[in-house]
Structures are given as C-alpha cells and as structure tokens.
Amino acid sequence: MTRVCLVVAAQNETAGHLSSLDSAADDLRTRLANPAIGACAPNDARPGTKAEIEQAVRTAIETAGKRRAVLVLAFLGHGFTTDQDSHLYYMAADSRVASPASGVDVARLVTEAAGEPGVAGIILLIDTCHAAGGVPDVHRITGGAGGGRTQVAVLFASTADQPAYGMQLTTSLNVVLRDGIAGVGPRLHLDHDLVTRLRDRIVGQAVGSLNYDANPYAMGELWLARNTAHQAETVTDVVGPTGQEQLRTTVSVWRPDYAFPERWSESALNELAEYLAGASTPAEQMVLRQVRTILDCVHTAAVLTDISGSSLTTESLRTAARLSKIEPNRTLSGTALLRDLLERAALRQTRIRGHRLEAVVRFVAALAIVTSNGEADPGLRAWAADRQMTTELNDAFAVLAAARQVANTRLVVSLANALTGWPEQVEAWLRQGQQLPDYHRETCERPDRPGVEAAIGAVIRWAHGRLTGVETLEHIDVVAPAHLLASWYPEEADIGAYLLGVHHLVTPRWSGRLGPSPAYGDINHAARTILVRMAAAERTPVDWITAAELADPGTLKRRLKTGGFGGAIGVNHVPDDLPDVLDLLLPHSPVLLWPRQDSRGAPLSATADQHWHTWPDGLLLAYRHRLSDGTTDPESCLRTVWHDEQWLEFCHWFETRNFGPLEEKP
Incomplete structure (x- = not known):
C-alpha cells in the first residue's frame, strides 16, 4: 500500500529562528521516504507561507485519497494557542504571533483529511510548543464524511500548556526510526512503547500520543515505520554481494538520498516491489525489475537447495559456475555462494538468445548435472514451467551434453x-x-x-x-x-x-x-x-x-x-x-x-x-x-x-x- 507524507517545517523569523529545524526536518523526510523504514512516497515540498502550507496539505490529502493510501503529516516549528482556548495554530513563515487568522489550523486540516474519500488513515506528528492543542476533535471526525470510519494516530511534543525545546521530539524520533526498538515487533506504532522510548530521551516537556480507530476494514493498526531493530534481530539475509551492488546502483539513480539497508529479507523485497508496483518513471521501473529479478533468485536458490540436498556443496557450485561460464566470488562458500552465483547469472551475464533468465537457466542445468539430479527432476521441471522456460532448460541440457562430449x-x-x-x-x-x-x-x-x-x-x-x-x-x-x-x-x-x-x-x-x-x-x-x-x-x-x-x-x-x-x-x-x-x-x-x-x-x-x-x-x-x-x-x-x-x-x-x-x- 502506498503511503503519502508531507513534512511542514516553516521558519518564522518573528517568533525566532530555530537552528535545528531544517536538519531535523530533512532527516525526517529521508526516513519517512525510505522504503525500509517509513515506506512513504517521496515528497520534497517545502511550503513556507500559510497559503502554501494549506495548499500542500490539501494536495497531499487528494493524493492519498486517489491512491487509497495512509497520509503521514508532520508539523515542525513554532505554534501558539490563544487565551480563549488550547487550539493550536501552526506558525507559517508569514504568520503573526497570537493571530489565529494568520496561523495554520492543524486540527481542521487533519479533520478534512479524515473525511476525504479513499484516505486509509492519518498519522500526525506535531513538534511545536503547545503541540497537544493540534489533536483533532473526535466529534468533528465522527461527524464528517464516512461517519468517522477511519484511523487517526497523533504524536505530540508537549501538552497544550507547555513549550517545546530544540526540536527534541523530531531529533529523538529520527534516532529511534534509525535504530529501532528491540522486542516490540516488526513495526513502530504511535503507542506506549514508542512514547516511552521518546520520553527517555526528551526533557522539559511531556510527549504524548492519541489513537482513534473506527475503521472496520483497516488492515491492522496504523504504523509509523518499520522497526529496524526487529529487522536486525530476525531478518534472514537473502541478497548477496552482487544483488546488493546492483540494487544499490539503480536505487541511487532513483533516490540518491535513499538509506540503503545492510541486509534484505524476502518480505522487505516484496514490500519494495509492491511499493513500486505502479512505477511510471524509468528509474522506478529499473529498480522494480532489479527487485523482481533478485526475488526470483531467492526462489530459485530455495528450489535448488531442496532438489540437490546433500549433493549441493561449495565444490559442486564452483564446478557448475565454470560450466556455465560465471565468475564466482572466491571469498564466498555454501549458501552465500549459491545466492551470489544466481545473482551474477541474472544481473551480469550477457544474453545470447535474448531471454532474461538465460544465464540462470544455464547455471541451473549445470548444477543439476554436477549434482546428478538429472534432467527430469520434478522440482526442476516445475521451476522451469513456472517461468515458461521449459524449452530453454531443454536447450541448456542439450548444450551441456554436447560440451560434455567435447x-x-x-x-x-x-x-x-x-x-x-x-x-x-x-x-x-x-x-x-x-x-x-x-x-x-x-x-x-x-x-x-x-x-x-x-x-x-x-x-x-x-x-x-x-x-x-x-x-x-x-x-x-x-x-x-x-x-x-x-x-x-x-x-x-x-x-x-x-x-x-x-x-x-x-x-x-x-x-x-x-x-x-x-x-x-x-x-x-x-x-x-x-x-x-x-x-x-x-x-x-x-x-x-x-x-x-x-x-x-x-x-x-x-x-x-x-x-x-x-x-x-x-x-x-x-x-x-x-x-x-x-x-x-x-x-x-x-x-x-x-x-x-x-x-x-x-x-x-x-x-x-x-x-x-x-x-x-x-x-x-x-x-x-x-x-x-x-x-x-x-x-x-x-x-x-x-x-x-x-x-x-x-x-x-x-x-x-x-x-x-x-x-x-x-
């Protein structure tokens, strides 16, 4: 599911320049847009004035509605309330102190988003003084379009009567998004675990959260980010050095600021492929092709391991590589070598007859011969049939038989x-x-x-x-x-x-x-x-x-x-x-x-x-x-x-x- 984000971080010089605002906002944008963390569609919009901010928010709302996506909104900077109530007004670049008419009504914009058809849910981050005053009114949410059948989760930096200091919430949140939280599962939610971890890092202000869930069709609880600590603990790395190198190269063309993970699980690859399923630009399409190719290598490695059993050894892999003319990485052995050989065949080898998996088919056939599994192995035949490569596999066996005679x-x-x-x-x-x-x-x-x-x-x-x-x-x-x-x-x-x-x-x-x-x-x-x-x-x-x-x-x-x-x-x-x-x-x-x-x-x-x-x-x-x-x-x-x-x-x-x-x- 596509996720849409917008980070609003306007400087208001009248209220005072915030020295850490810009860097904190940039870090948050990067982490939210990282498919391995926030998984949001990139959004580099930097609205400054009230009109620009409201337009940018409404554009993000419309985009989320069209994509049936979760919307992540973050308001970082100055905020104020009036003497009459605790309602928060975000200060745009052209806002005046204590002037509600010149401020941005955060709660009202979130209420609009909650009522927009197609929006799957809203995550709101507020890092301003009096931040809790931006929590939307539940009565307004339930009275809007859809009768309140939505999800809204809010993380705020301080209570309505408190100031907030030094962008502590955003800088601390960036650290947590980077490092994750051990033992809390694969995703980070705006819940007690996250708030407790943030409170441990923040002084002088009371961080809080609020969750509203009235969508019976939602696919689980709203989540802010994937938990990198959980990935580091449990991920089974399925991408070898060649896949990492090739993927890193293509991703850098697509997203130069992308925080590339050290290890990839199969589920993470699937999520990235799903994220790019509607790819429209050449760079996105290239990444998608690479991800799908690597996923096919993962599945092929599993099939070969199952077929070959105890006959699959490092020596047999190197022999198959030589027969199929693939240069092996001599520092690798065992499963890591199998993974890398498949990636080299799929991503690096020159095609002669034009089909995408030509070199992979050659390697698979060579390994079947080396491990004495035979051409008719049911698992091998099913693998080829699934990829519509039965004829190509037969051709590969014929070529290898001729080469063996020679x-x-x-x-x-x-x-x-x-x-x-x-x-x-x-x-x-x-x-x-x-x-x-x-x-x-x-x-x-x-x-x-x-x-x-x-x-x-x-x-x-x-x-x-x-x-x-x-x-x-x-x-x-x-x-x-x-x-x-x-x-x-x-x-x-x-x-x-x-x-x-x-x-x-x-x-x-x-x-x-x-x-x-x-x-x-x-x-x-x-x-x-x-x-x-x-x-x-x-x-x-x-x-x-x-x-x-x-x-x-x-x-x-x-x-x-x-x-x-x-x-x-x-x-x-x-x-x-x-x-x-x-x-x-x-x-x-x-x-x-x-x-x-x-x-x-x-x-x-x-x-x-x-x-x-x-x-x-x-x-x-x-x-x-x-x-x-x-x-x-x-x-x-x-x-x-x-x-x-x-x-x-x-x-x-x-x-x-x-x-x-x-x-x-x-």
Whole structure:
C-alpha cells in the first residue's frame, strides 16, 4: 500500500529562528521516504507561507485519497494557542504571533483529511510548543464524511500548556526510526512503547500520543515505520554481494538520498516491489525489475537447495559456475555462494538468445548435472514451467551434453621422447570418457619442427577416423619436455591446411608428469592437493617469482622443496635460461605461467586476476584469437602448462596400467 507524507517545517523569523529545524526536518523526510523504514512516497515540498502550507496539505490529502493510501503529516516549528482556548495554530513563515487568522489550523486540516474519500488513515506528528492543542476533535471526525470510519494516530511534543525545546521530539524520533526498538515487533506504532522510548530521551516537556480507530476494514493498526531493530534481530539475509551492488546502483539513480539497508529479507523485497508496483518513471521501473529479478533468485536458490540436498556443496557450485561460464566470488562458500552465483547469472551475464533468465537457466542445468539430479527432476521441471522456460532448460541440457562430449573427447599428443631437440616419433592416445584410450604412433619424416608438426597432423587425422559422425574432437593435449615448452607454441603448429590452434583448443602439458621419474617422487599426488587448495582460494592463486628470486637459486629451491608455493607459480619476466627455469619449477605446481618471449611488459598479475575464472579454456581461446587477428592482448601473452584433475587422472592411468606393450589402433 502506498503511503503519502508531507513534512511542514516553516521558519518564522518573528517568533525566532530555530537552528535545528531544517536538519531535523530533512532527516525526517529521508526516513519517512525510505522504503525500509517509513515506506512513504517521496515528497520534497517545502511550503513556507500559510497559503502554501494549506495548499500542500490539501494536495497531499487528494493524493492519498486517489491512491487509497495512509497520509503521514508532520508539523515542525513554532505554534501558539490563544487565551480563549488550547487550539493550536501552526506558525507559517508569514504568520503573526497570537493571530489565529494568520496561523495554520492543524486540527481542521487533519479533520478534512479524515473525511476525504479513499484516505486509509492519518498519522500526525506535531513538534511545536503547545503541540497537544493540534489533536483533532473526535466529534468533528465522527461527524464528517464516512461517519468517522477511519484511523487517526497523533504524536505530540508537549501538552497544550507547555513549550517545546530544540526540536527534541523530531531529533529523538529520527534516532529511534534509525535504530529501532528491540522486542516490540516488526513495526513502530504511535503507542506506549514508542512514547516511552521518546520520553527517555526528551526533557522539559511531556510527549504524548492519541489513537482513534473506527475503521472496520483497516488492515491492522496504523504504523509509523518499520522497526529496524526487529529487522536486525530476525531478518534472514537473502541478497548477496552482487544483488546488493546492483540494487544499490539503480536505487541511487532513483533516490540518491535513499538509506540503503545492510541486509534484505524476502518480505522487505516484496514490500519494495509492491511499493513500486505502479512505477511510471524509468528509474522506478529499473529498480522494480532489479527487485523482481533478485526475488526470483531467492526462489530459485530455495528450489535448488531442496532438489540437490546433500549433493549441493561449495565444490559442486564452483564446478557448475565454470560450466556455465560465471565468475564466482572466491571469498564466498555454501549458501552465500549459491545466492551470489544466481545473482551474477541474472544481473551480469550477457544474453545470447535474448531471454532474461538465460544465464540462470544455464547455471541451473549445470548444477543439476554436477549434482546428478538429472534432467527430469520434478522440482526442476516445475521451476522451469513456472517461468515458461521449459524449452530453454531443454536447450541448456542439450548444450551441456554436447560440451560434455567435447570435453571428454581429447587427443593426447606426446613428444615425450624428445630428450634433446625434437623427437623421432609422436605418440597419441584418443580419450573418450571412461573407455580405455586408443593408442597410435606416428614416425616423423625428420626429427625437426616441420617433421614433428606433420606427424601431429597425421595423428589428428587418425583420431578423426576413430570418431563417429556426431562426435567432435576439439581438445588437444600436447605433452612436451621443458625445452620445447619454452621455445615452441603448440597451437601454432602447421598441420596442413590450418594451424593446430585454429580449430582446436591446445593445452600444453609437461611430459615429466607422465610416469614421473623416481627423482620427482609423488609429484602428481602433491599436485592434486595443490589443486584443491587453489579451488578454495579467496584470491587469484598465483605466486609470482621475480628476477631477484631466480638470482638466489638456493633460497628458491628451499622454498620449492618445503611447499612454499601453495598454488600456481608464475614467472613475471622472461628469464634468459627459460628451459632451465621451467625444469626447476614444473615439478612443484600443477599450473605454471610465464610471458612469451616477444611480450615484454605485459601486466601479468592483473591479467591473471581478471581472467583466472575462465582459465585454462579462456587462455587457450586467447591463443586462438592471437592466431586469427594478430592481436597481442595481455592474456595471449601468457604461456602456460596446465595440469588439472582430469589430466592427473590420465597420468594415474598411465602410471598404473597393467597390460602389456601398447597396441596401436589402425
């Protein structure tokens, strides 16, 4: 329900300038207009003269009537009564002391409001001397239009025979509205609890209240504001960092002075959506869209939690994020991560096919696959049907199934026999899911780069011959010793009509992990441990090595042997002895990064921070883009050797296979 407010705070210089009036009034306007507190439609009217005040009040009355809204009126400043009675007259800027004709009759205006058709109720705040004299006459209310079937609640700063000092009521009320009152429920009413709290803060005047309720159709007691203390005690925060950031940005456009809450409950979001239901301006409509989108994320999180149960883990969420190409906030885990991933999908991801929840649907489908819930889960299907997204969900599952086939079909091309220079033979394994890999060996015409690259082309043609028509070979794992990794970029291999990386994602692997020598110990087991640590890292998990550190090999080797590098290792420059440096570092981390020979000065660390969530595939795509258009963006300047969990599984199979000599598949 829309609420209408008007704060009247006129300075009357004849009666004396009130130094705290303007700031107190501004604070009250801000809190009344805050959807999380007063929930009133903003009203920045500042009437000064008697005529302006009466017109502003009547405009507010008419607005409340048309909107069937509660009207909140506040009169702050000077007021006087006459010797004949205790009737309060508010002093406008042009009012004269002790001149009723020049003053504003507060009670009469409130009586008019009570009789206006459509006005759902009136809340009156009076912070003047003799404030109780502004309480409207109940006889006049009951005798007006509607027979008094309305609600009126009044809070006054002093009795009719008392002065009021220093805007104490308004300043104290602002504090209470800001901080709330613990233990009194979700809303603040003009009742004993509020008055008692105000009396504790105000001296020299008797604060009081009066409530009139004769509306049998009212939706409960009139309330002045939402109780922020109650929210702080009981609210279940349902908005993540991304939702907070996006909502704060759009709200600041709509209402720059908006006091943004630290936490949002689902009910608070619903109330804000209801408040903006009749939004007419572009800024209001933008906020409304954001709120509705975040609410949908809240509902989706509940559905996913219910569907996935014990299979929903932080690791499964991060895996689903990677599959759906959403950058996760690495500082979050558990439910907070789920909430934020949904918000990132809904509020940040680029649409390809145009529908609003496209990225959310992709993430939901990915999570269903990761948690083994299946495409036909009734809860998942109901979620999609409710949003008219059944076809989009089916499409997302189809895309993920195709991607899974592509990811599970990999050709391993090994140049491991090259102890120095180039190898005489190229070995290859075609991996397809859980099947035993097919093996092939190709002899190079010459043990040089052209000969090896021609042999790679031959094994790729062999692999294509092993696939069915619907299967796709996109991923090539090129295994090579350090001296080749340092000087040769596999994606640039000339395999015939195209360079290797044009139609394939080429991942460089180090040959030392395929059946590692005893000198290296159990480096693959250690690599698994490091990968787990990297996945849980709250920052980009790369430790960068400088030229000064390489110049002190004793200290560096000690650090490597004692596990001093807990994640990926990056070399922040191009060493003169790069092959030796790679040989030194590769056993100690599953991921190694260094700059290309021809890319001095690239911002390596910043690039890793920006793109880490897309790697390794994002890095391999950058290599492809460099081939096609010659660009030298910082990402394509970084070389890598990358050993993920899937590759380490292959290494384990390679180490532990218990069959005889490898048999070639023609």
